Amino acid sequence: MSQYVDIGNLKVDQALYEFIVSEALPESGVADGQFWSDFETLLNEWTPANRFLLEERKTIQNQLDTWYRDHSTGYEFEEYKGFLEEIGYLEPKVDDFKITSENVDHEIAHQAGPQLVVPVDNARYALNAANARFGSLYDALYGTDVISEEDGAERGSSYNPVRGEKVVAYAKEFLDRAVPLTGSSHKDAVTYKVTDENLVVTLSDGSERKLAEPEKFKGYHGLPEDPSAILLENHGLHLEIQLDPEHPIGKGDPAGVKDILVESATTTIMDCEDSVAAVDAEDKVRVYKNLLGLMKGDLTASFNKGGREVTRHLQPDRSYTTPDGGEIVLKGRSLMFIRNVGHLMTTPAILDRNGEEVPEGIVDGIVTCLLAKHDLLQNGKYQNSDAGSIYIVKPKMHGSKEVAFANTLFNRIEDMLGLDRYTVKIGVMDEERRTTLNLKNCIHAVKERIVFINTGFLDRTGDEIHTSMEAGAMIRKQEMKTSTWLHSYEQSNVNVGLETGLIGKAQIGKGMWAMPELMNNMMEQKGGQLKAGANTAWVPSPTAASLHALHYHDINVKATQEKLMENITDKIDEILQVPVAASTDWNEQEIHEELENNAQGILGYVVRWVNHGVGCSKVPDINNIGLMEDRATLRISSQHMSNWLHHGIVTKEQVEKTLRKMAKVVDEQNADDTQYRPMAPDYDQSIAYKAARDLIFDGTKQPNGYTEPILHKRRRELKEKAFI
Ligand SMILES: CC(=O)SCCNC(=O)CCNC(=O)[C@H](O)C(C)(C)COP(=O)(O)OP(=O)(O)OC[C@H]1O[C@@H](n2cnc3c(N)ncnc32)[C@H](O)[C@@H]1OP(=O)(O)O
Numbered sequence: 001m002s003q004y005v006d007i008g009n010l011k012v013d014q015a016l017y018e019f020i021v022s023e024a025l026p027e028s029g030v031a032d033g034q035f036w037s038d039f040e041t042l043l044n045e046w047t048p049a050n051r052f053l054l055e056e057r058k059t060i061q062n063q064l065d066t067w068y069r070d071h072s073t074g075y076e077f078e079e080y081k082g083f084l085e086e087i088g089y090l091e092p093k094v095d096d097f098k099i100t101s102e103n104v105d106h107e108i109a110h111q112a113g114p115q116l117v118v119p120v121d122n123a124r125y126a127l128n129a130a131n132a133r134f135g136s137l138y139d140a141l142y143g144t145d146v147i148s149e150e151d152g153a154e155r156g157s158s159y160n161p162v163r164g165e166k167v168v169a170y171a172k173e174f175l176d177r178a179v180p181l182t183g184s185s186h187k188d189a190v191t192y193k194v195t196d197e198n199l200v201v202t203l204s205d206g207s208e209r210k211l212a213e214p215e216k217f218k219g220y221h222g223l224p225e226d227p228s229a230i231l232l233e234n235h236g237l238h239l240e241i242q243l244d245p246e247h248p249i250g251k252g253d254p255a256g257v258k259d260i261l262v263e264s265a266t267t268t269i270m271d272c273e274d275s276v277a278a279v280d281a282e283d284k285v286r287v288y289k290n291l292l293g294l295m296k297g298d299l300t301a302s303f304n305k306g307g308r309e310v311t312r313h314l315q316p317d318r319s320y321t322t323p324d325g326g327e328i329v330l331k332g333r334s335l336m337f338i339r340n341v342g343h344l345m346t347t348p349a350i351l352d353r354n355g356e357e358v359p360e361g362i363v364d365g366i367v368t369c370l371l372a373k374h375d376l377l378q379n380g381k382y383q384n385s386d387a388g389s390i391y392i393v394k395p396k397m398h399g400s401k402e403v404a405f406a407n408t409l410f411n412r413i414e415d416m417l418g419l420d421r422y423t424v425k426i427g428v429m430d431e432e433r434r435t436t437l438n439l440k441n442c443i444h445a446v447k448e449r450i451v452f453i454n455t456g457f458l459d460r461t462g463d464e465i466h467t468s469m470e471a472g473a474m475i476r477k478q479e480m481k482t483s484t485w486l487h488s489y490e491q492s493n494v495n496v497g498l499e500t501g502l503i504g505k506a507q508i509g510k511g512m513w514a515m516p517e518l519m520n521n522m523m524e525q526k527g528g529q530l531k532a533g534a535n536t537a538w539v540p541s542p543t544a545a546s547l548h549a550l551h552y553h554d555i556n557v558k559a560t561q562e563k564l565m566e567n568i569t570d571k572i573d574e575i576l577q578v579p580v581a582a583s584t585d586w587n588e589q590e591i592h593e594e595l596e597n598n599a600q601g602i603l604g605y606v607v608r609w610v611n612h613g614v615g616c617s618k619v620p621d622i623n624n625i626g627l628m629e630d631r632a633t634l635r636i637s638s639q640h641m642s643n644w645l646h647h648g649i650v651t652k653e654q655v656e657k658t659l660r661k662m663a664k665v666v667d668e669q670n671a672d673d674t675q676y677r678p679m680a681p682d683y684d685q686s687i688a689y690k691a692a693r694d695l696i697f698d699g700t701k702q703p704n705g706y707t708e709p710i711l712h713k714r715r716r717e718l719k720e721k722a723f724i
């Protein structure tokens, strides 16, 4: 239960207060008294504007609901578009402009590469993510389905040499594409050595080869005639051939190659939003503590792995001898962004002068920038931003006024923390329909500090369903992925990013691969995001980052973007194609499948969120494929079920029955977890089950279809019960 400290007219939760005063403020150059008085002023000034924007969301949604109901027998597209313009949903477009963001780190401005996302409340995972700048390609291949288990290549519990051979063959074929030898293959190499500042590779027939592009050789470890590592670079990304003829793997390799390290997550998003469950000050402090540890470089996590106690720290930088005998130092860690929460929620961590919870987005903005200031002041062991910037990702904003609000907030935070103007950079999630349609205006509102746009297609799909809830029954969830609106939204995002000058200054990013176990499919499909114009795309794990990194070697992202610049067209009319089903004559089996799949995902995710405070989980779907579920995927499933219920495709009884059935399935899936509290058979006693029900039965009433109001309420209810 919260104990509050009175600071001016604010009531600040004791735990948060103590963390800020004793850990976050010292050495930040910001004085305690001034900090709290500025905090209060900022809240007084900007809470009303925040509330106003949320009211505007409601007004717009009500107008849309009414319009769709009034046009239930059909409408002309131009009439619809005219209505959207009239209510300000479609904004008048700003004149052409280019962004002017400065002091942007190389990894964002110039280097195309994977972007890893991690729930920052989990120190073990967050450290792993920050360290995922380099990863073992052999491990990523061996441990995933990229290498098939056919012909004796099963994963098994001990090392399988047949599988090992396939891994090595795959990796060397990759080397032949990324850093080819003149007229030969890395498969034929028997030694790698450095002669006259060049990489010289001897083949089994005794002949010698050089790299087809010798300048790709960047450095080495060990002696030139007997190196233990060779550093290469392709498309700006590094890879390291590790040599050790004594190593169990190196021993079996003609050239003693024991592994190939690949530069993987060039950037990482430390997530305070959809992948965490932070409902009160206690949770927020856990999130902030980890972030401070990451910014100062002293975060550690100790845990038992495979029967051994392990303590994880941040990785140091990597140093190599250059071909001419000098030194090259590479960053050992991924460049970190911090994703704040959006404008919607309030937090009980601080109460204002009226005793009301304050906007969580404002608290996140102030506190996370304060934490990141330690990086700028070089108070820690390592440097995150060499360019002196703080990178904040702002999710779930609707239209340019909301982005402008974030911009003003960041101005105020900079003033409050003694930071130069535009030190705080912003990554804008393009994940709400009103932002997609007005993206150029949104970018304009932050043109001096924007460092990315990203198609968060998961939230965006949830918003698509909720926005047009009254328009009719939506197509099936799986069909959304190939629908017109989604395809044009993705294209439009790239077009607008290119048009407003993001190349060389900011990232054009694409969304999450939400099937962490289907890495082979990822390898087949995720390169498509780069061909479509992105220079970064989200991955759910370090392993996925190492594998996705190969796409950046195979595809010349910069050339692709430049080519796409030649064909920029307006996609608004296609984006406005509402995904209402043309026909609703799905058979019983199809309806059943849709319901069960959604219900299983919802329950499987919500039970861990509400009962255990876990914000991101791998939950099996009805085909038993583990899917990454977070609040955005929950938004889709719950809104989809609400939509079908609302339009009579399914009945309340059918939904209740499905929920009860799937709750048992989820209980069984969690049977091995001793901490797990089953939902069946006392469904009415399970707070988690009730949360899942609310999300569906009250889904049409949730603000923009968001799941956080219900999740927070139910999690707090559970925490209070546990406290009593
Ligand atoms: C729509 C959106 O907003 S998407 C953004 C939000 N989503 C995310 O952030 C996804 C983050 N990913 C995750 O949380 C996890 O990968 C999950 C929940 C999907 C799967 O987690 P698990 O079932 O524990 O994964 P699994 O057992 O396969 O792997 C665990 C190992 O991988 C590591 N790992 C998994 N995901 C990550 C990650 N994102 N970052 C760093 N390490 C990770 C863990 O540290 C662990 O390794 P360790 O034992 O050495 O510490």
Ligand SMILES: O=CC(=O)O
Binding pocket: 274, 395, 429, 431, 455, 456, 457, 458, 459, 460, 511, 512, 632
């Ligand atoms: O935040 C990402 C999304 O897809 O939503």
Ligand SMILES: [Mg+2]
Binding pocket: 274, 395, 429, 431, 456, 458, 459, 632
């Ligand atoms: Mg999102």
